[in-house]
Each structure stands twice: as structure tokens, then as C-alpha cells.
Amino acid sequence: MQRKIRNMEEFAAISGISRPTVSKYFNDPESVRVSTRKKIEAALEEYDYHPNVFAMNQNRRTTKNIGVVVPNLADPFFSEIGRRVELACIKAGYSPILLSSHGNPDMERDNLNSLKSLKPAGVLLAPFGRLSDKDAVKAFDADIPVVLFDANMHDVGRAFVGTDHFQSVDLMVEYLCRSGEPPCFFEMKNPLNPNANKHRQAYIESMERHGQTPNIYQVSGNGWDFEEIGKAEGDRLLSEGAFKTNTILCSNDRFAIGLLSAAYGLGFNVGHGPECNLRIAGHDDHPFSRFTCPPLTTIAQDYEAIANRSVSTLFALFEKRESPPERQETLFEGRLIMRESA
Amino acid sequence: MQRKIRNMEEFAAISGISRPTVSKYFNDPESVRVSTRKKIEAALEEYDYHPNVFAMNQNRRTTKNIGVVVPNLADPFFSEIGRRVELACIKAGYSPILLSSHGNPDMERDNLNSLKSLKPAGVLLAPFGRLSDKDAVKAFDADIPVVLFDANMHDVGRAFVGTDHFQSVDLMVEYLCRSGEPPCFFEMKNPLNPNANKHRQAYIESMERHGQTPNIYQVSGNGWDFEEIGKAEGDRLLSEGAFKTNTILCSNDRFAIGLLSAAYGLGFNVGHGPECNLRIAGHDDHPFSRFTCPPLTTIAQDYEAIANRSVSTLFALFEKRESPPERQETLFEGRLIMRESA
DNA sequence: ACCTTAACTTTACGCGCGTAAATTTATAAT
DNA sequence: ATTATAAATTTACGCGCGTAAAGTTAAGGT
Numbered sequence: 001m002q003r004k005i006r007n008m009e010e011f012a013a014i015s016g017i018s019r020p021t022v023s024k025y026f027n028d029p030e031s032v033r034v035s036t037r038k039k040i041e042a043a044l045e046e047y048d049y050h051p052n053v054f055a056m057n058q059n060r061r062t063t064k065n066i067g068v069v070v071p072n073l074a075d076p077f078f079s080e081i082g083r084r085v086e087l088a089c090i091k092a093g094y095s096p097i098l099l100s101s102h103g104n105p106d107m108e109r110d111n112l113n114s115l116k117s118l119k120p121a122g123v124l125l126a127p128f129g130r131l132s133d134k135d136a137v138k139a140f141d142a143d144i145p146v147v148l149f150d151a152n153m154h155d156v157g158r159a160f161v162g163t164d165h166f167q168s169v170d171l172m173v174e175y176l177c178r179s180g181e182p183p184c185f186f187e188m189k190n191p192l193n194p195n196a197n198k199h200r201q202a203y204i205e206s207m208e209r210h211g212q213t214p215n216i217y218q219v220s221g222n223g224w225d226f227e228e229i230g231k232a233e234g235d236r237l238l239s240e241g242a243f244k245t246n247t248i249l250c251s252n253d254r255f256a257i258g259l260l261s262a263a264y265g266l267g268f269n270v271g272h273g274p275e276c277n278l279r280i281a282g283h284d285d286h287p288f289s290r291f292t293c294p295p296l297t298t299i300a301q302d303y304e305a306i307a308n309r310s311v312s313t314l315f316a317l318f319e320k321r322e323s324p325p326e327r328q329e330t331l332f333e334g335r336l337i338m339r340e341s342a
Numbered sequence: 343m344q345r346k347i348r349n350m351e352e353f354a355a356i357s358g359i360s361r362p363t364v365s366k367y368f369n370d371p372e373s374v375r376v377s378t379r380k381k382i383e384a385a386l387e388e389y390d391y392h393p394n395v396f397a398m399n400q401n402r403r404t405t406k407n408i409g410v411v412v413p414n415l416a417d418p419f420f421s422e423i424g425r426r427v428e429l430a431c432i433k434a435g436y437s438p439i440l441l442s443s444h445g446n447p448d449m450e451r452d453n454l455n456s457l458k459s460l461k462p463a464g465v466l467l468a469p470f471g472r473l474s475d476k477d478a479v480k481a482f483d484a485d486i487p488v489v490l491f492d493a494n495m496h497d498v499g500r501a502f503v504g505t506d507h508f509q510s511v512d513l514m515v516e517y518l519c520r521s522g523e524p525p526c527f528f529e530m531k532n533p534l535n536p537n538a539n540k541h542r543q544a545y546i547e548s549m550e551r552h553g554q555t556p557n558i559y560q561v562s563g564n565g566w567d568f569e570e571i572g573k574a575e576g577d578r579l580l581s582e583g584a585f586k587t588n589t590i591l592c593s594n595d596r597f598a599i600g601l602l603s604a605a606y607g608l609g610f611n612v613g614h615g616p617e618c619n620l621r622i623a624g625h626d627d628h629p630f631s632r633f634t635c636p637p638l639t640t641i642a643q644d645y646e647a648i649a650n651r652s653v654s655t656l657f658a659l660f661e662k663r664e665s666p667p668e669r670q671e672t673l674f675e676g677r678l679i680m681r682e683s684a
Numbered sequence: 685a686c687c688t689t690a691a692c693t694t695t696a697c698g699c700g701c702g703t704a705a706a707t708t709t710a711t712a713a714t
Numbered sequence: 715a716t717t718a719t720a721a722a723t724t725t726a727c728g729c730g731c732g733t734a735a736a737g738t739t740a741a742g743g744t
Binding site: 348349350351361362375377394397398399401402 | 730732
């Protein structure tokens with residue numbers, strides 16, 4: 001590090017290349033001749049120069065920024081998948097900007113708005129689903145390509161990548177039926193998380209396919225405190241003996257964690273052993289589900305595949321010149337994680 | 343929304359104000375006359391205009407951006423405190439940029455570097471502690487004011503805001519001693535999380551103050567999978583009967599969650615009731631600690647206070663003209679959360 | 685009415701870079 | 715060696731805004 005470089009002009013002079021060529025290099029190092037690239041990179045090693053991002057992006061129609069918006073980073077599910085998306089973007093040479101809507105659909109719109117001024121090359125959005133502002137997202141997508149992940153919205157965004165919840169829930173229902181009794185379904189009346197309705201519907205269809213009668217328990221409660229609601233309402237239903245079956249499929253793992261906690265407090269013996277009197281299963285393979293008591297039987301979504309495919313799908317949209325084909329939906333299969341709770 | 347405004351020039355013409363004054367308004371709405379402000383805001387209601395952020399920030403020495411860097415967003419502790427910091431910044435009219443170092447101290451340096459080019463008004467950093475690149479942070483702080491939170495680093499940053507771990511651990515040790523037997527301490531040999539060493543030291547001092555002999559069990563394991571390590575190693579130690587006492591204080595809640603899971607698997611009866619044979623306590627009031635089986639006795643850090651004070655401390659540094667006084671450290675007290683596990 | 689002062693307008697320049705067009709140079713193939 | 719082509723250079727302009735300086739207007743007090 002000799003002396004500080006003030007701007008690209010100065011850096012170009014030092015490296016013996018013209019400024020426009022240096023500019024080209026920073027936009028895409030592959031776009032300049034090898035000998036030129038070598039010269040520039042040699043100069044970069046010697047001097048500490050970084051192009052001014054603001055000046056860089058001012059005249060560009062689009063930047064190397066990628067917006068990533070998730071409903072709620074406080075939910076480990078989203079922090080996990082957000083993390084993987086972030087890393088995939090970095091690996092591809094882009095700058096991810098991870099925004100959480102903090103559980104508030106209105107903030108999703110705000111986030112898209114503030115992203116717009118950052119002229120991102122594209123946006124990866126895990127929407128709230130039916131709670132999202134569909135028109136706002138569509139309008140946004142008209143300017144900047146949006147790929148949805150985790151939760152689908154009909155006809156919104158250029159593509160969707162997620163889990164096949166009908167397959168995954170069926171996997172679980174099939175397993176529970178085969179290894180014991182058909183499950184009832186435990187969920188919130190007005191669930192905030194995006195795929196809750198899909199889970200219920202998949203449960204109903206799957207039960208009917210197995211010749212069983214669906215049996216759904218919906219409890220009230222607001223907000224994102226799924227564990228709290230699952231525990232409080234689970235405690236109530238369990239102590240009332242309200243569940244008609246001893247096998248309970250929860251809408252998601254966080255809800256199941258609450259129910260497990262309630263069951264423990266009431267002295268139930270949860271598991272699939274002969275001495276057990278309650279089976280509890282969840283969905284999502286929450287990071288903590290392997291440490292619940294007993295460890296939770298659940299469905300693992302393929303986070304890594306979803307993250308990578310979302311990113312590659314988005315990048316294909318603006319890296320290739322190809323005219324975008326019709327909106328495609330990619331579904332990965334869920335994996336049954338058999339643990340001790342069911 | 344009549345027609346699209348191209349730039350500030352056009353918007354100024356429409357609102358009947360000169361461009362420099364409009365510019366002044368966007369930098370600080372309070373800095374222009376009330377009548378002028380009214381005119382501008384009336385025009386804003388009618389037309390859809392947002393200043394180009396890149397052009398805005400290009401010539402500014404500093405922006406309204408606030409960098410927020412945490413070690414690992416996948417850890418609910420940091421996603422929770424990160425969330426509160428974010429909201430506090432937004433409330434104050436700034437744009438927080440939340441970055442996770444994904445558990446990797448090298449990425450902390452990368453994050454600071456990429457923040458530098460965004461010319462933030464200040465940075466809130468929850469460092470790795472001794473694993474952080476001290477020199478890099480100090481160098482950064484020379485340009486841009488840094489306030490540390492959660493984990494302190496001696497003589498780094500303009501201020502520090504966190505929890506008084508000596509007070510909080512003492513609270514726990516005192517409670518455990520008073521209500522049963524003195525605890526042993528369970529932790530990782532080479533812990534990654536910032537305050538682990540502080541917890542151990544506080545445990546030792548507190549035990550000695552109570553006239554007890556400290557008793558520490560350190561297990562090996564790498565990375566951030568605290569639950570996994572706590573479970574595997576806890577399982578080993580518990581089944582070997584290695585713990586000399588039946589009261590175990592864990593270095594943090596995630597570790598305790600793993601140990602609880604191991605204890606459950608081995609058939610221990612965890613709690614403080616007469617029929618119990620093991621007491622387990624943690625530290626941090628992890629979001630899931632109230633749903634463990636049994637619910638975890640722990641120490642609650644005052645997330646809200648730490649987040650708010652960090653933000654207000656940082657803002658005082660660049661909003662007030664006052665010469666910064668000497669580096670100040672603010673410690674909030676931990677609160678004992680008595681649940682059933684100990 | 686005058687004065688003071690803060691707020692505003694006008695004018696003008698510069699920031700650091702993108703980018704287009706025309707020209708020159710280097711590379712690789714014939 | 716000649717030629718076609720790709721890459722680099724030179725020149726030139728513009729983006730949208732910050733900001734300084736000098737002059738003008740408005741507000742509030744005496």
C-alpha cells in the first residue's frame with residue numbers, strides 16, 4: 001500500500017491502462033484481455049483502490065445488488081434459508097442485501113420500495129403469501145425480476161422455488177398411518193406463516209387418499225409466537241382430552257415444539273415406543289427439532305437446494321440473453337426425518 | 343401520481359422551490375422554513391419522487407446508513423438483538439444494514455470492508471471478541487464511529503453496551519447455591535461465542551465468593567453447533583457419571599438445550615422438585631428456553647435496553663457536536679428467570 | 685419605519701463514474 | 715505478410731446530486 005488512490009482516473013494512470021478499460025474490468029473482469037487483466041490485478045495488489053459504489057451505480061440501469069426479502073428473520077427457518085441464499089449470491093459475485101419484514105406484511109412493501117432505489121439486478125422474495133400485497137409485488141416485478149421462494153403466489157414473479165408440500169405432508173401422513181394410527185392435524189386458525197394453508201389442504205387430501213377422515217383442530221392466537229400459542233392451546237386441548245387421536249401432526253415444527261412442551265408438562269409420554277401414549281410430528285426440520293424432548297419427527301425441506309436453485313434461476317434471468325420462457329415452478333421433495341416423537 | 347419525475351431539478355420546478363433548498367430538505371426536513379416544507383410535502387404527496395440514493399451519497403462525506411454487524415444471524419440470540427437494533431435505527435430515520443458474519447471471524451473483516459464503501463454514519467458491531475481482528479476494527483473506527491455491543495473488546499470502539507455478566511452469573515450461582523447445591527460449570531473448551539470466557543471467569547469468582555470450589559467441565563467441539571456438542575458431550579459425561587454435582591450451570595442456553603436433550607434421553611428427571619435428580623441452568627434466555635422440557639432456568643439479558651442504548655449512544659456521537667468524552671461502557675443487569683429446570 | 689438574521693434563490697462547479705463513437709493497436713488466422 | 719477481428723484507447727458527454735458563494739427575500743423585533 002503505497003499511497004491512497006483517489007479515483008479510477010488515478011488508478012488507471014498507475015496501472016497503465018485507460019480509465020474506460022479499467023471501468024470495463026470492474027464491471028466484468030472477463031471482458032478484458034488477459035494481459036490487461038493481469039496488469040490491473042497487479043496494480044490492485046499494490047495499491048488500495050475500490051471503485052466508489054455510489055458513483056458506479058448512479059449511471060447503471062442495474063447493479064450487482066441482489067435483494068433478498070424474508071418474512072421474519074427471527075424465525076430460524078428463514079434465518080437459515082436466508083443465510084444460504086446470501087452465501088450463494090456472494091459466491092456468484094453479487095452483493096446480497098438481506099431484509100426481514102419482521103413478521104409484518106406492510107413492511108414487505110416497504111422493503112421492496114427501499115430495494116427499488118438500490119436498483120438491484122433481481123430480487124429473491126419469500127413472500128407472506130396471501131398476506132402479501134400481490135399488486136405491489138407484481139408491479140415491482142415489472143421493473144426488476146423477482147423470483148419467489150418458499151411460498152408461492154399464483155402468477156406472481158418470474159419463477160417459484162420451494163418444497164412440494166403435498167408430497168411432503170403425504171409422506172408424513174403415510175408414515176404415521178402405516179406405523180400407528182392416522183393423525184389429527186393441529187394448527188392455528190389464522191396462521192401467519194405462508195405455507196400453513198397448503199399443509200392443511202395437503203393433510204386433508206392425503207388422509208382421504210388413505211381412506212381416513214381428516215380431523216383438524218384449529219386454535220386461535222395472533223402473531224408469530226407459534227411456540228407460545230402451541231403450548232398454551234396444546235395444554236388446554238390436551239388436558240381437556242380434546243384430541244380424538246393420540247397422534248398429532250402439527251402445522252409446523254415451532255408449533256410442535258410448543259405442543260411438546262405442553263405434553264411434557266402434563267406428564268404425557270411422547271414417542272412411538274410401546275410405553276408411549278402420544279405421538280407428535282411437525283414439519284420443516286427446525287434447527288432445534290433434533291433437541292426437543294423427545295427429538296421431533298418431522299419433514300426436512302431441502303434448504304440448500306431451494307436456496308441454490310432460487311439464486312441460479314434468478315441469475316439465469318438476467319445473465320443470459322435468452323427470452324425468459326414461461327413462469328416455471330420448481331418443487332423439491334421433502335424428506336421424512338424419523339426421530340423419537342412419532 | 344401524475345407523471346414520473348426524473349430528477350430533483352424537475353421536482354423542484356414543480357414544487358416551486360429551488361433545487362438546493364429541496365436538497366436541503368431531503369437531508370434534513372427540519373432545516374427549511376415551515377412554509378417551504380409544506381410546499382415540498384404537498385408536492386411529494388402528488389408526485390412520486392425519490393431522490394437517487396446513489397447520486398445523493400456520492401458527494402456526501404457520510405450517509406444516513408448505519409451498519410449493523412453480528413457474528414451469526416443463525417443464532418436466535420443475534421437475530422433477536424439484531425432485529426431490535428434494526429427497528430431502533432429505522433425509528434430514528436436511518437437506514438440500517440444488517441450483516442451477519444456467518445460464524446466466521448474473517449467475514450467480520452469483510453463485512454466491515456464492504457460497509458466502508460457504503461460510507462455509513464456509524465456502525466454497531468457485536469464482535470466475536472478475542473477472535474475479532476482487533477486492529478481492523480480499530481482502524482475502521484478511526485474513519486467511522488463504532489459502538490460495540492454484546493461483547494466488549496478492550497479499548498476498541500467509541501463505547502460498549504452489554505450485559506454485566508459478572509452480576510448475572512453471580513445471580514444464578516447465588517440462586518443455585520441458596521436453593522440447593524453449588525453448581526458445576528459446563529462449557530466448550532474453545533468456545534466461539536464471545537462472552538463464554540466471561541461466563542467462566544464470573545462463575546469462578548462467584549463460587550469463591552460463596553466459599554465454594556469451582557468445578558468446570560470443558561468439552562471439545564468446533565463450530566457453532568452448540569446444541570449438538572452439548573448433547574453429544576453431555577450424553578457422554580452424564581452416562582459416565584462424570585459430573586461431581588447434580589447441578590449444572592451451562593455456559594449458555596444453546597449448550598443447555600443440548601444437555602437437556604441428553605438428560606432426557608438418558609431418563610434423568612431434570613428440575614428442582616423433590617423427585618428430581620438433576621438441575622440444569624443456562625444463560626441468555628434463548629427464545630426457545632421457555633419451551634424446553636422442562637423449561638429452562640436462565641438469565642435474561644435486556645435485549646431491548648441493549649439495542650436502544652447502543653443506537654442512542656452511536657447517534658449521540660454524530661448528531662451532537664459535542665466532543666466525544668472518553669470511551670464509556672454501559673452494562674445492564676441480567677434478570678434471573680426461574681423456570682423448572684433448576 | 686428600520687434593522688438583524690435566518691432562510692431562500694441563483695449561479696456555478698465538481699464528484700466519480702458509465703458509456704457511446706471514433707480511432708488505434710494487438711491478436712490470430714489465412 | 716496480409717487481413718479480419720477483437721480489444722484497447724482517446725475523446726467527449728452526461729448522470730443526479732452536493733455544496734459553496736453571492737445576492738435576495740422574508741420574518742420578527744424595536
